[in-house]
Amino acid sequence: MSTEANMTVMASALVDSKLLSAIQNPLAQDLNPDVRAGAEGLDSQKLALFAGFITMVRHNNDLFQHLPNTLRVLRHYGVELSVFRDHFLATGRPAKLLADKIERALTTLRHFADSRRATRFVGLRDVLTHEECHWRISQDLANYHYPVPPARVGVSARAIPQKLAPTYVARIMRAPEKLVAALNERQPLRSAAYRPHYRLYVGDVRACAVRTIRVTRCACQVLGLVDRRRACAEILALVVREGQRLETARATLLALSDADVISFHNGTT
Amino acid sequence: MRLSFEHPRVGLAYAGYVPGLMSRHAGLIDYIEMAFERLQHDPQAALLVGKTPTVLHCASLSIAGTVSASDALLGEVRHWATQMATPWIGEHLAFVTAIGLHGETVNVGYTVAPPLNPSSLERVIAARHRYERTLDHQIILENPPQYFRVPSSTMTQFDFIRALCAETDLELLFDISHFLITARNSGIDPQRAVRKLPLDRIREVHLSGVRYEMQTYWDDHGEPAPEEAFLVLREILAHSRPSAITLEYNWCALFPEDVVQADIQRVRQSLAETGHA
Numbered sequence: 001m002s003t004e005a006n007m008t009v010m011a012s013a014l015v016d017s018k019l020l021s022a023i024q025n026p027l028a029q030d031l032n033p034d035v036r037a038g039a040e041g042l043d044s045q046k047l048a049l050f051a052g053f054i055t056m057v058r059h060n061n062d063l064f065q066h067l068p069n070t071l072r073v074l075r076h077y078g079v080e081l082s083v084f085r086d087h088f089l090a091t092g093r094p095a096k097l098l099a100d101k102i103e104r105a106l107t108t109l110r111h112f113a114d115s116r117r118a119t120r121f122v123g124l125r126d127v128l129t130h131e132e133c134h135w136r137i138s139q140d141l142a143n144y145h146y147p148v149p150p151a152r153v154g155v156s157a158r159a160i161p162q163k164l165a166p167t168y169v170a171r172i173m174r175a176p177e178k179l180v181a182a183l184n185e186r187q188p189l190r191s192a193a194y195r196p197h198y199r200l201y202v203g204d205v206r207a208c209a210v211r212t213i214r215v216t217r218c219a220c221q222v223l224g225l226v227d228r229r230r231a232c233a234e235i236l237a238l239v240v241r242e243g244q245r246l247e248t249a250r251a252t253l254l255a256l257s258d259a260d261v262i263s264f265h266n267g268t269t
Numbered sequence: 270m271r272l273s274f275e276h277p278r279v280g281l282a283y284a285g286y287v288p289g290l291m292s293r294h295a296g297l298i299d300y301i302e303m304a305f306e307r308l309q310h311d312p313q314a315a316l317l318v319g320k321t322p323t324v325l326h327c328a329s330l331s332i333a334g335t336v337s338a339s340d341a342l343l344g345e346v347r348h349w350a351t352q353m354a355t356p357w358i359g360e361h362l363a364f365v366t367a368i369g370l371h372g373e374t375v376n377v378g379y380t381v382a383p384p385l386n387p388s389s390l391e392r393v394i395a396a397r398h399r400y401e402r403t404l405d406h407q408i409i410l411e412n413p414p415q416y417f418r419v420p421s422s423t424m425t426q427f428d429f430i431r432a433l434c435a436e437t438d439l440e441l442l443f444d445i446s447h448f449l450i451t452a453r454n455s456g457i458d459p460q461r462a463v464r465k466l467p468l469d470r471i472r473e474v475h476l477s478g479v480r481y482e483m484q485t486y487w488d489d490h491g492e493p494a495p496e497e498a499f500l501v502l503r504e505i506l507a508h509s510r511p512s513a514i515t516l517e518y519n520w521c522a523l524f525p526e527d528v529v530q531a532d533i534q535r536v537r538q539s540l541a542e543t544g545h546a
Contacts, residue, residue, distance in 0.1 A: 002421065006421045007383065008367050008370060014381065041421075042419075053488075064491075078483075
């Protein structure tokens with residue numbers, strides 16, 4: 001086989017994820033004879049890893065800026081290249097726009113973190129979730145204008161709660177800060193204590209920053225119902241129907257208001 | 270800004286943190302190695318040209334490939350080489366572009382180690398002469414990392430480099446990390462292999478990190494050079510007189526500066542201890 005044919009197939013497969021998938025499958029019947037000949041003797045599994053390596057290098061700067069510790073966890077478990085190989089095979093070349101590039105990478109990373117294979121990679125989901133929430137809020141703050149809310153009113157059955165900033169709620173099993181500390185100290189990530197909790201990520205519109213608050217399940221339920229339309233009475237009724245006590249739900253609404261996550265308004269504004 | 274390379278110099282590949290590091294630690298490095306591809310999209314990097322001694326590195330000529338570099342590309346490379354008064358242009362012994370399955374030009378956007386055989390050898394020799402004439406600058410070639418055996422190869426990368434140097438007056442940009450990667454992935458003992466290379470042809474040395482994943486050694490400019498790389502550096506310095514040693518710690522904007530400083534001092538110490546300072 002000629003040198004040129006080998007280079008043609010290698011170069012083409014490194015930019016065409018479908019072709020790379022095809023030559024990885026030795027039983028593929030519909031392979032073009034030129035491709036089959038050019039791929040003869042080629043270690044297609046290694047070529048696919050090389051495609052993953054190139055993809056990883058192309059993502060390095062952007063992902064290190066926004067998902068640095070997720071990458072470190074992947075590297076800690078020795079799966080970074082295989083994840084980026086899968087990312088290339090699923091999506092091809094990286095998107096040109098930063099936001100699209102990160103969103104596509106997040107889809108791959110979330111898919112991997114939720115897979116059965118990843119269950120043994122302790123801490124991956126928590127660190128990914130934490131950095132994803134930060135990313136989403138930074139995007140919300142950059143892309144959406146949060147209008148100054150109408151005049152506040154006191155809490156009442158008819159008052160309508162409204163979020164003051166973008167929020168995301170996550171179920172965290174091990175504190176991401178502890179997991180990162182373990183990474184820094186080259187300790188097993190299991191050394192970060194298993195303490196499941198709900199965490200609220202709140203954007204700070206003025207400071208363009210993110211703060212986190214540990215919250216109850218009830219707070220998650222309440223926030224999930226705050227939509228600028230439902231009044232307090234309706235939200236409380238729905239939360240009670242989901243098993244919370246009325247007093248707990250009411251106290252939660254007030255606590256979220258005290259923490260400047262929501263404020264109350266009358267329905268006419 | 271021209272710098273004399275009569276005595277070996279120590280430099281850093283450009284990364285976002287490098288200008289700040291240079292301003293905080295005057296005299297830490299002698300020059301910046303600037304990637305041509307970075308100059309095309311990073312105005313901050315371009316601003317340094319002319320203000321700081323700079324060496325041009327390039328990964329676009331596809332010198333081992335079957336597609337010739339366009340006149341426009343060569344014009345741009347020549348422009349930057351002239352602007353920065355680079356003493357040479359470091360290019361990869363690799364291909365970036367190839368003829369696609371339908372006759373189109375495919376640009377991988379990343380250097381790929383070529384098939385290693387006499388026809389590649391001829392192609393590289395011819396391309397180097399052609400581009401040196403057009404660019405009016407010396408081209409030195411960098412050994413690429415070999416991650417897997419490329420079909421049609423009839424020799425090892427080390428035999429290929431030896432043959433290239435035997436047939437021409439080529440000088441080398443010897444990347445120690447690429448060398449370690451190639452040796453390990455090919456099942457060759459690097460300490461023995463290095464002595465068989467034409468070390469007297471080394472004009473510039475690269476140092477960067479190496480990682481091991483999925484049963485393969487990989488290039489990693491986000492990690493510091495391993496201990497073994499410094500051992501190879503000493504072996505090289507014992508047998509050759511490179512003009513420049515460049516640390517390529519440029520894949521991570523947050524590369525720890527204390528590590529960069531320590532490794533630069535380590536390189537300078539190696540130069541002093543081998544009589545090169």
